[in-house]
Amino acid sequence: MEAGADAVFFGVNFAAGQGRADGAGFHARAKVGFDAEALPEIMRGLHERGVQAFVTFNVLVFDRELRQAERQLITLAESGVDAIIVQDHGVARLAREICPDLPVHGSTQMSITSAEGAEHARRFGASRVVLGRELSLRDIERIAGATDLELETFVHGALCVSYSGQCFSSEAWGGRSANRGQCAQACRLPYDLLVDGLERDLGDARYLLSPGDLYALHQVPELVRIGVNCLKIEGRYKDAEFVALTTAAYRRAVDEAWAGRPLSVTPAEEQDLEQVYSRGLGPHFMAGTNHQTVVRGRAPRHRGVRVGTVRGVTERGVLVDLSQSVKPGDGLVFDPANWRTPEGREEGGFLYGLWDAGRPLDDDSLARVRPGQTLELRFGRGAVDGRRVRVGDPVWRTHDPTLAARVRPLVEADDPVQTRPVDAHFSGHVGEAPALTLTDEHGLSATATLQEPLAPARNRALDEAQLREQLGRLGGTPFHLRALTTDLQGAGFLPVSALNALRREAVAALTARRGHAPERPTTPALDAALREMPATTPDEDQAPRLHVLVRTPEQLDAALEERPDSITLDYLELYGLKPSVERVKAAGIAVRVASPRILKPTEQNLQKFLLSLGAGILVRSGGLLEGLQAEAGAAELTGDFSLNAANVLTARALLELGLSRLTPTYDLNAQQITELAGLVGPLRLEPVAYGHLPVFHTEHCVFCRFLSEGTDYTNCGHPCESHRIALRDERGRSHPVMADVGCRNTVFEGRPQVAAPHLDSWLGAGLRDFRLEFVHETPQQLRDVMAAHRAYLSGEVSAVGLQARLDAVSDQGLTEGSLFVPHDFGTLDALPLIGT
Incomplete structure (x- = not known):
């Protein structure tokens, strides 16, 4: 608040049994958040200061949690929060039904990268959307010109390499979802x-x-010109100094841009922003694509400011060629690039002295340390092992003790630093009680009236100058006087003490009024929403169907030989789609084409192209699904996992938009998929029974960054078309990387995720459509995987036998991955979420 934020966003935790099934709050900061009991006081304090509160409700919500989610939404609405930030589409709609007066903001985890994506969020109740961090200024401008929804963009802080909402690495490798x-x-x-x-x-x-x-301070004038409504700073797990410095910098940049003045940030102020926390600052995608700059790859953690390069090691210290001045107390680290130190340890510590030619620098000499000098840096005993410091290593200052003093006025302010304007009106008629009315910037007013009537003046009468002087003394309050009007009749007199008391009473009354929670009617809506669900019963006579997704022409050849119930083409190049679609049709097999998971404003013609193929479409983005609403019946549509359907509300809402079937999000385990089938109908779901979890989906192109010197697809030489790459982790597992038509990369889990242990229960629940997805498998591996599943479905082998056959096919073994059901997960007896 003191640094000038117009709004803050945070999560709220509720008591045990009132929140998520795992005991956390419904927000994406699982380790932090305010307790619900403190929320009324927090809201009162924020609103008294004129600051809004956006509460993050930005995780996927499971069916078992819908009842608790409804209770929390009611509490948040009644507490006076100014908006909730929501990822789950079904929950967004539920929130609007519970309280139409509570604004809903579509989270960046909705993966909104186009005007169509924004309109899709509006369909579910959003009045504002937080755009993906991978958009350029030109992309943002195109979106702003095509929708009247409020737009919010990130401008500073940590970047996720994966599109928010499209990362399953934590789910795949730790059983802990980023979407949770x-x-x-x-x-x-x-x-x-x-x-x-x-x-x-x-x-x-x-x-x-x-x-x-991300560091987009210099892009603020353009963002203001474009008409972006809100700039957002990512403060995840950062301290108060980071929040204060960054907020103050962007506050000033916005005010200057709004007033038409040039950005006035100084090099020293920019260095403070880098010093307080930085992995290397830059505008990255906002300034346009340059794959050489987004990921440097040398280190993954805070670096601060580079202050020099190691020249040599002495008996007691390290010789450094300085590029910045340093001083005792600085925290320094010697960066060896961890490829040379497998254990990942870095040397560093707090600097206690500088030496020149073996002599310590005194205070006068320390004050004259400048870039370009070569000095010996010494640290506390045992802090730095010189044997692990090498010539040429960069030296970084990770901590500057003087920074705290520069931030202290903001983080330790006794009186409000940021104040809001108020207009004052003084009414003083001789013989009547004088009154003071204060009106804030939103038109909210409060009036204070003295008990005694205004007496005639004996000497100096009240005038506007005296009133302005006394009534403008608003120090220590959340306000400053903007304008004063008066209604004076007769020559009246009022002691200064009475004027001060009148001012204090009016300020207290206005402050209290601003702090009152708005009255918002709330109505529980979950039961009504669930009652609208159609009754569903499994069709036990329906034969199971296998749907195969291929990514190479060679895999297609093998799939055509095996004749599955459908073939989905997920190709890097669009040019190969048309003849491949015709081949599948000629074979008498149903064919689908997979759409990209991300569509930017310049890529909307892909919708027309996909429709022109005359095939079904595997829909992977909300923006594409929205665009296809105007093409009802033009193609059979299947919704993919990336639509993030985690509960019955979202699944049913998406199905109502023309999808024939839907693949649940990979955040659901196998039992949750079974339960969802019972709620939406088993024939409306198409779970993946064999496939490689797409752990990262990223705008950053690994091919371009590490196999070329180009900046983007125009000059990279397209190594993705001639090479296969994989990332090998510290456990020795290799994870294939593939590019899509938009040059976005997907990193896949190297081990196939299989549903074999759960297929018996899935079939028993009535599920009949199962998809097998292939990444780098050979044609023979595809045949073997299909044959194994057919043997299981025909009763030739058990689920255990299926697992064994699949294990024999895989080069790196198998994983249950996200389908794993914890032993204490329990069952959803009689679906109590529907009951009262």
Whole structure:
């Protein structure tokens, strides 16, 4: 607040048994958040200061949690929060039905990258959307010109390498979903790059998926010109100094841009922003695509400011060629690039002295330390092992003790630093009680009236100048006087003490009124929504169907030989789709084409192209699904996992938009899929029974960054068309990487995820449509996987036998992955979420 934020966003935790099934709040900051009991006081304090509160409700909600979610939404609405930020489409709609007066903001985890995506969020109740961080200024401008929804963009802080809402690495490798606020940050781990099966030496780059931090201060004038409604700073797990410095910088930049003045940030202020927390700052995608800059790959953590380069090691310290001045107390780290130190340890510590030619620098000499000098840096005993410091290593200042003093006025302010304007009107008629009315910037007013009437003046009468002087003394309050009007009749007199008392009473009354929670009627809506569900019964006579997704022409050849119930084509190049679609049709097999998971404003013609193929479409983006609403019946549509259907409300709403079937999100385990089938109808779901979990889906192109010197598809030479690459993790597992038509990369889990242990229960629940997805499998592996599933479905082998046959096919073994059901998960007896 003191740094100038117009709004803050945060999560709220509820008591045990009132929140999620795992005991956390419904927000993507699983380790933090305010307690619900403190929310009324928090809201009162924020609103008294004129600051809005946006509460994050930005996780996928499971069927078993819908009742608790409804209760929390009611509490939030009644507490006076100014908006909720929501990822789950069904929950967004439920919130609007519960309280139409509570604004809903579509989270960046809705993966909104186009005007169609924004309109899709509006369909579910959003009045504002937080755009994907991968959009350029031109993309944002195109979206702003095509929708009247409010737009919010991130401008500073940590970047996820994966599109928000489309990352399943934590789910795949830790059983803890990023879509549930439990990100394990697998993107910040080191990987080896395998190119056509051979390890590629990348020099000092090992952190191949760890992006730098977003810094768009210089883009603020353009964002203001475009008409973006809100700029957002990512403060996940940062301290008060980070929040204060970044907020103050962007507050000033917005005010200057709004007033038409140039940005006035100084190099020293920019260095403070880098010092307080930085993995390397840059505008990244907002300034346009340059795959050489988003991921440097040398280190995954805070670096601060580079202050020099190691020149040598002495008996007691380290010789450094300085590029910035340093001083005792600075926290420094010597960056060896961890590829040279497998254990990942870095040397560093707090600097206690500087030496020149073996002599310590005194205070006068320390004050004259400048870039370009070569000095010996010494640390506390045992802090730095010189044997692990090498010539050429960069030296970073990760901590500057003087920074705290510069931020202290904001983080330790006794009186409000940021104040809001008020207009004052003083009414003083001789013989009547004088009154003061204060009106804030939103038109909210409060009036204070003295008990005694205004007496005639004996000497100096009240005038506007005196009133302005006394009534403008608003120090220590949340306000400053903007305008004063008066209604004076007669020559009246009022002591200064009475004027001060009148002012204090009016300020207190206005402050209290601003802090009152708005009255919002709320109505429980879940029961009504659930009663509208059609009754569903399994069709036990329906034969199971296998749907195969292929990604190469060779896999297609094998699939055509095996004749599944349908074939889905998921190709890098669009040009190969038309003849392949015709081949599948000629074989008498149903054919679908897979759409990209992300569609930007310049890629909307893909919709027309996909429709022109005369095939079914596997719909992977909300924006595409929205665009297809005007093409009802033009193609059979199947919704994919990336639509993130995690509960009956979302699944049913998506199915109502013309989908014949829907693949549940990978956040659901096998039992939750069974339960969802009972709620929406088993024939409306198409779970993946065999496939590689798409752990990262990213705008950052690994092919371009590490196999070329180009910046984007126009000059990279398209190595994705001639090479196969994989990322090998620290456990030795290799995870294939594939590019899509938009040059976005998907990193797939190297081990296939199989549903074999759960197929008996799925069939028993009435599920009949199962998809088998292939990534880098050979044609023979595809045949073997299909044959194994057919043997199971025909009763030739058991589920255990199916698992064994699949294990024999896989090069790296199998995983249950996201389908794993914890032993204590229990059952949803009689679906109590429907009951009261």
